[in-house]
Amino acid sequence: MTTISSTVWIFLYVIHAILALALLIVLKRRMKAPDYGVAVTALCFGLFLPFIAELAVYAVYRLAERFGRSGLIEDYDEYIDFKVVNYEKIRHEAKSSASLLPLTDAINSKDPAIRKHSILTHVNNSIDQQGKYLQMGLQSKDSETVHYAAATMNILVDQYEQELKQAKRDYDLGNPASIRRLATIYKRMIHSELITTVMLTDKREAWLKELLIAKTLFPPTAWIYEDLNEIYRDAKRPKEQLAILKEYVHHFPERIEAHLMLIDFYYERERWAEVKAVMFMMQTQFSLEDVPYEYRLLFEEWSDTTSWKNEL
16 A cells, blocks of 8 residues: 555656646746746745645735735845846946046145146036036135136137037028037037026027027927926926927827926926826836836836836
8 A cells, every 4th residue: 555655646746747847838928027936936845745835825925915025025026037237337437437536626636737637627628517617716725726717717608609609600590400509509508607697598598599499490309309398497487398398208209208307397396196197108118127227216116017018
């Protein structure tokens, strides 16, 4: 009897192993990675306790889904996803920048040569907020640093003005490139922070005028909508900003930047329902991998992560 009983158990074990292997092959094609990982775990336990272990793991998994998953299962789900952030590029960039000195520290350096070099660097490089850094030079106790900072500011403002004059001479209403060039110079000038408040208002209005002309004359263009969004945002004109963002999304549903700008608008105003509505709209157009890392946590917490394009 003992020999017959052992043979039966071995036979059942072999049948179980064959069924388990066949089931894993079928499930791999039909299940998402986290759920498939649970299936693998269940069948591994089943090697020691056939049939009963699978049923037990399945029951626990369903209860966890219904009443909230334990930290262990959540950790396991993250583990089997294998979504590893690649920091290699950042590491190399940090290594190459290790010897660089921030502009703020360079301009306030005790070494006159470093102060001079950091200020004169502005002449040959297009740097946002040039005016802010050069103002630091103007406030220096060293007269030579003040001289270099003032001279550099005058040179840069004059360069921008010359660029504007040349762009206006080349201006052609029938040429989108010439309009964009003029609008870009206004934009760079505003970002430089070299001009006074009065000039800033004047240049922003001129920039807005060129954008609206381009928007009227030419087919929908992404850069026009993005620049208009910036102008309306900085000028605190939310109605115009929202209208232009909705239009941007309508004309360019394939551009994730358009949707993210609209999310930023709603998020800053704590309009949570609209934020989630935009996320829902994005789910059939994009995958979670398309979402930039700075937005990823928000999307994972607030959207149905099982309904994204890459999960279908």
